[in-house]
Amino acid sequence: MSINRYLQKYRSALILIIILILLPLFSSEYIKVVAMQIFIFGVFAISYDILLGYTGIASFGHAIFFGTGAYVSALMMLKAGFSFWATIPFVVVSCAGIGLVIGLLTLRFATIYFTIVTLALGQFCYFLLTNALTYQYTGGDDGLHGLPMVLQTKNQMYYLALAFLLAAFFIAKKIISSPLGKTLVAIRENEFRAKMIGYNVLNYRLIALVISGIMAGLAGSFNAAMLRSVFPGFMGASTTIDVILMTILGGMGSLLGPVAGAALVIICQQYLSSYFEWWLLIFGVIFVLVVLFLPQGLISIVYRFRKKNTSGGLN
Amino acid sequence: MSEKQQPYILQTVDLTKSFGRQTAVNMVSLNILPGEFVSIIGPNGAGKTTFFNLITGAFKPDSGIIYFKGRDITKAKEFNRVQMGMARCFQITNVFPHISVLENVRLAVQAKSKHKYRLFINADKLKELTEYAHYCLEIVQLKNMAYQMAISLTHADQRKLEIAIQLASQGELMLLDEPTAGMSAEEVPAIVEVIKDIRKKEQKTIVMVEHKLNMVLSLSDHIAVMNYGMLIAYGSPREIKENQDVQSAYLGRKGDA
Numbered sequence: 001m002s003i004n005r006y007l008q009k010y011r012s013a014l015i016l017i018i019i020l021i022l023l024p025l026f027s028s029e030y031i032k033v034v035a036m037q038i039f040i041f042g043v044f045a046i047s048y049d050i051l052l053g054y055t056g057i058a059s060f061g062h063a064i065f066f067g068t069g070a071y072v073s074a075l076m077m078l079k080a081g082f083s084f085w086a087t088i089p090f091v092v093v094s095c096a097g098i099g100l101v102i103g104l105l106t107l108r109f110a111t112i113y114f115t116i117v118t119l120a121l122g123q124f125c126y127f128l129l130t131n132a133l134t135y136q137y138t139g140g141d142d143g144l145h146g147l148p149m150v151l152q153t154k155n156q157m158y159y160l161a162l163a164f165l166l167a168a169f170f171i172a173k174k175i176i177s178s179p180l181g182k183t184l185v186a187i188r189e190n191e192f193r194a195k196m197i198g199y200n201v202l203n204y205r206l207i208a209l210v211i212s213g214i215m216a217g218l219a220g221s222f223n224a225a226m227l228r229s230v231f232p233g234f235m236g237a238s239t240t241i242d243v244i245l246m247t248i249l250g251g252m253g254s255l256l257g258p259v260a261g262a263a264l265v266i267i268c269q270q271y272l273s274s275y276f277e278w279w280l281l282i283f284g285v286i287f288v289l290v291v292l293f294l295p296q297g298l299i300s301i302v303y304r305f306r307k308k309n310t311s312g313g314l315n
Numbered sequence: 316m317s318e319k320q321q322p323y324i325l326q327t328v329d330l331t332k333s334f335g336r337q338t339a340v341n342m343v344s345l346n347i348l349p350g351e352f353v354s355i356i357g358p359n360g361a362g363k364t365t366f367f368n369l370i371t372g373a374f375k376p377d378s379g380i381i382y383f384k385g386r387d388i389t390k391a392k393e394f395n396r397v398q399m400g401m402a403r404c405f406q407i408t409n410v411f412p413h414i415s416v417l418e419n420v421r422l423a424v425q426a427k428s429k430h431k432y433r434l435f436i437n438a439d440k441l442k443e444l445t446e447y448a449h450y451c452l453e454i455v456q457l458k459n460m461a462y463q464m465a466i467s468l469t470h471a472d473q474r475k476l477e478i479a480i481q482l483a484s485q486g487e488l489m490l491l492d493e494p495t496a497g498m499s500a501e502e503v504p505a506i507v508e509v510i511k512d513i514r515k516k517e518q519k520t521i522v523m524v525e526h527k528l529n530m531v532l533s534l535s536d537h538i539a540v541m542n543y544g545m546l547i548a549y550g551s552p553r554e555i556k557e558n559q560d561v562q563s564a565y566l567g568r569k570g571d572a
Binding site: 174175177178179180181182183185186189190192193194195196197198199200201207 | 394409421423
């Protein structure tokens with residue numbers, strides 16, 4: 001493809017990226033923080049989309065990975081003096097390991113069983129953090145604070161978070177158009193048929209869970225680095241519900257949708273909550289409206305303009 | 316796994332499967348040679364589909380052994396059997412609904428390729444897979460519908476897609492479970508043509524369950540007749556037509572056909 005055609009095809013994406021690059025130059029500190037949250041939760045939502053939107057696995061414990069990433073980074077930085085970057089390999093290994101264990105225990109059974117077990121495991125991990133026995137390490141309900149700064153200025157952190165989102169998006173895009181990614185969609189569409197054309201469905205689900213877990217773990221550790229604190233809530237059911245909302249509101253099976261969903265949820269959380277006492281009620285109405293009128297999520301507005309269908313999108 | 320020297324591609328020995336008190340498949344022993352076209356007929360509930368499910372591994376038999384290409388596969392998993400060269404189409408259409416027709420077939424080709432676990436390559440750029448998928452669609456006469464969603468096809472075309480997916484699996488043994496199920500009389504000849512075409516172009520062993528007797532008699536080398544879970548007759552189409560047991564069990568009841 002020539003550069004011109006390339007530019008044409010990705011024009012709107014490029015404009016959006018340029019806006020995001022220029023944003024810190026004319027925005028307040030507060031907007032930067034909100035934007036960083038969106039970038040990081042965008043990655044978290046992308047990771048959930050690989051699982052729910054592409055593979056068709058509904059996990060109710062996705063925050064386990066987010067929390068693990070955050071706590072592994074925080075503990076290693078605070079207690080062992082590691083730099084943020086040096087903790088990354090440990091985050092990857094621990095999240096991959098947890099993904100493997102959870103997957104091997106539960107993925108061979110019906111999906112509803114997986115959903116319930118992940119919910120229980122998520123709660124278990126949350127109590128593990130807030131337990132009196134682990135208090136001296138995890139700080140219990142208070143969490144851990146005063147993580148060393150990864151980069152000197154807020155602007156640098158902003159660009160790091162943006163680069164993280166772009167990299168995660170690019171990698172996820174690569175994965176879903178690969179033979180493995182296409183097989184995940186086939187499993188979502190018809191697990192039995194996928195088996196009967198010779199795919200080892202369990203292996204593919206495991207791989208999906210591990211990839212998704214690693215990505216969610218990295219989002220967690222970036223979140224810890226950005227806030228310079230971790231809280232047990234990172235591991236809690238409300239974090240899982242947030243990521244489910246982001247993915248469904250934005251549009252499952254589209255990668256970009258969940259990022260838009262992350263933006264919507266975080267903007268609602270930040271702004272509605274400061275203007276309205278009953279903001280959750282308003283948020284609930286927004287949620288119902290989106291589900292009723294845009295069942296394929298926010299991203300379907302974009303598709304409506306482009307009149308193009310995505311190969312991976314749910315119909 | 317025990318190795319047995321024999322010419323048969325598929326062999327079942329005293330295969331039995333019960334559901335509660337109902338014995339769906341009762342001591343069925345069947346030997347099929349490579350390249351043969353064998354049809355299984357019998358009244359509804361005779362155990363034909365259960366027999367298929369035992370061969371493909373959807374069910375585990377209570378007793379008996381299944382050999383495929385001389386290897387005991389009685390305990391092998393479904394996907395392993397497919398990897399060994401078994402391909403199956405379903406009585407109830409079973410495709411990937413929200414994926415294009417071409418992708419449905421391409422996925423089956425991919426399952427048999429060395430690329431199936433690759434992560435960082437664009438699947439659509441693996442030309443040889445896509446080309447083979449196009450070839451399979453051509454055989455079943457669906458070439459013009461390659462880019463439609465599978466769910467948008469007519470029932471008859473979805474049946475053809477089933478067969479294309481099966482072809483794409485490149486198995487030596489094709490198991491066709493009522494390929495014309497739910498089709499109108501006008502649509503049947505096209506499927507018969509497709510099956511004949513496959514036999515001509517590809518060296519496949521085909522085992523077919525089917526109710527349409529004219530089709531069975533014209534396509535098959537051998538016919539196996541099942542009733543109440545048991546194999547009551549086996550022979551050439553002519554022998555089966557003349558068999559008394561078969562006539563009383565099945566052929567006599569014209570309403571079933």
